[in-house]
Amino acid sequence: MTPLAVSPMTSLSSSTNALRTHLQFERFDERFREKSWQWLNDPEIKRLTMTPDFTREEQLRWFARLQEMQDYRIWGVSLDEVPIGAAGLKKLTKEDGEYWGYIGERRYWGLGLGHQMMDFVLNEAKALKLKEVYLRVHRENSRARALYASIGFQVRREDNAVLEMHLSV
Numbered sequence: 001m002t003p004l005a006v007s008p009m010t011s012l013s014s015s016t017n018a019l020r021t022h023l024q025f026e027r028f029d030e031r032f033r034e035k036s037w038q039w040l041n042d043p044e045i046k047r048l049t050m051t052p053d054f055t056r057e058e059q060l061r062w063f064a065r066l067q068e069m070q071d072y073r074i075w076g077v078s079l080d081e082v083p084i085g086a087a088g089l090k091k092l093t094k095e096d097g098e099y100w101g102y103i104g105e106r107r108y109w110g111l112g113l114g115h116q117m118m119d120f121v122l123n124e125a126k127a128l129k130l131k132e133v134y135l136r137v138h139r140e141n142s143r144a145r146a147l148y149a150s151i152g153f154q155v156r157r158e159d160n161a162v163l164e165m166h167l168s169v
Helices: 030-039 043-049 056-068 113-127 142-151
Strands: 009-016 019-026 072-079 082-090 096-103 132-138 154-159 162-168
Touching: 019 113, 030 056, 030 082, 043 096, 043 132, 072 096, 072 113, 082 113, 096 113, 113 132, 113 142, 132 142, 142 162
Parallel strands: 096 132
Antiparallel strands: 009 019, 019 072, 072 082, 082 096, 132 162, 154 162
């Protein structure tokens, strides 16, 4: 199975803060790879997503392997055709997978888009017949922690500044 388990573009609509939003989930292509380089090298985003240091060469090697990675699903996230983030599942087994996602374009923070991203990825997890989705979140990432708790994720482990949260799907 390729990293895209859905059609090349899927949309979710929502009305948030009187703003009509139209998120698209699409193939993670060169546009998203380049934007992710910028986003994940922003110090605050890097800290909140707990992203380790990586080089351009490492990112290019990772990108070249995406189609072969059976335990990984990734989608670029756009709003009105503007790339704003990425989301996916990694460490996939027959039973579970680890959610990850971020909105890299700061002007879209706080609009409720994270909930739409979670809905999309959780629906994908159900389509894969996973029993559980888990995630790791930095203790200081209060917006993300609140989102995950509102969806029903529960803390299963705490390790220093990192919480591991789980949800049955």
